[in-house]
Amino acid sequence: MSLMKRISLIFRSKASKALDRAEDPRETLDYSYQRQIELLSKVRRGVADVATSRKRVELQVAQLEQQSQKLHDQAQKALSMGREDLAREALTRKSGLQGQISDLKVQHAQLQGEEEKLTLASQRLQAKVESFRTKKETIKATYTAAEAQTRINEAFSGISEEMGDVGMAVQRAEDKTAQMQARAGAIDELIASGALDDVSSHGQGDDIARELDAMSKESDVEAELAALRSGTSGTAQPGAIEAGETTPSSPQLAVEREKEEGQP
Amino acid sequence: MIVRILGEGQWDVSEEHLPALNNLDEVVEAAVENGDEVTFSQSLAALLDGVRKHGAVLPDESLVNSDLILPPADATIDEVRALLSDEGLIPG
Numbered sequence: 486m487s488l489m490k491r492i493s494l495i496f497r498s499k500a501s502k503a504l505d506r507a508e509d510p511r512e513t514l515d516y517s518y519q520r521q522i523e524l525l526s527k528v529r530r531g532v533a534d535v536a537t538s539r540k541r542v543e544l545q546v547a548q549l550e551q552q553s554q555k556l557h558d559q560a561q562k563a564l565s566m567g568r569e570d571l572a573r574e575a576l577t578r579k580s581g582l583q584g585q586i587s588d589l590k591v592q593h594a595q596l597q598g599e600e601e602k603l604t605l606a607s608q609r610l611q612a613k614v615e616s617f618r619t620k621k622e623t624i625k626a627t628y629t630a631a632e633a634q635t636r637i638n639e640a641f642s643g644i645s646e647e648m649g650d651v652g653m654a655v656q657r658a659e660d661k662t663a664q665m666q667a668r669a670g671a672i673d674e675l676i677a678s679g680a681l682d683d684v685s686s687h688g689q690g691d692d693i694a695r696e697l698d699a700m701s702k703e704s705d706v707e708a709e710l711a712a713l714r715s716g717t718s719g720t721a722q723p724g725a726i727e728a729g730e731t732t733p734s735s736p737q738l739a740v741e742r743e744k745e746e747g748q749p
Numbered sequence: 750m751i752v753r754i755l756g757e758g759q760w761d762v763s764e765e766h767l768p769a770l771n772n773l774d775e776v777v778e779a780a781v782e783n784g785d786e787v788t789f790s791q792s793l794a795a796l797l798d799g800v801r802k803h804g805a806v807l808p809d810e811s812l813v814n815s816d817l818i819l820p821p822a823d824a825t826i827d828e829v830r831a832l833l834s835d836e837g838l839i840p841g
Contacts, residue, residue, distance in 0.1 A: 490816075493818040495832070613810060613811075646814055654821075657821070
């Protein structure tokens, strides 16, 4: 027998088992409706859960891209200071991050796909639940228990199949999201541990930043020394001091400056 | 014939297209039995495309049983096997 046929028969046998529960067939209508409403809220929770995971991955991508940009800047700075070894190290780390970023982007696309599928599933289910509710009320109002049976079977046919389908879709989305959350958790831990981002944090966390920092401090000192040397041989400084004394507004400025510094 | 693609919805497919779809269905079924993932995913994709292309989508509010049910587009062979076993994927 064909695959398509076999799957549909299995769905049907599950559905008819669900029908056997109540003595008065009309009670099964209310019971089923209750379950439909529960499933509907489950799908909506599913959509929200997947969206949360998707946002988490988005945040991680943004964080890693920021690190990656910083490493790029560091490489450029290192190169301008003639330190190819440091530039190479920074770029090596950057390429490691790039791998993680593209992995996360794949996950992001998958989560987005799941989110769209579940959103559509919840819309379909909602439309079917609504049309089931209408039929249910008609059946309860119009038919005796004996007469109701065939009508109920009709009403049930589509909805129970849909419920099986949607229930499965939610389960699959949950499984996929759970796998991704485990990986997202690992990346969060990496970020928190500083293994990835100490580069960025305060400019002193990692060795590349530290070395570049030390080098630029050194070159700042050199530059200042050079400025001092040229300053003592020239006449610029005494002139500047004289100019300061003759400016009437400068004591006032100094007071304002003190005020500002006094503020926390 | 009403055909459901799990996770996507239902289509009304006219009889004239069924032979072609049945052929594809046989290929999918054989691939599941042989555990041939490549053939499986290719023939399943072709089968689903055929349904989407030749069928008319049923409105969301329709409450009808499907004559045929197909696995979701991203299903694996293992998932299809689970679908076919009674305790499988379908929540009771």
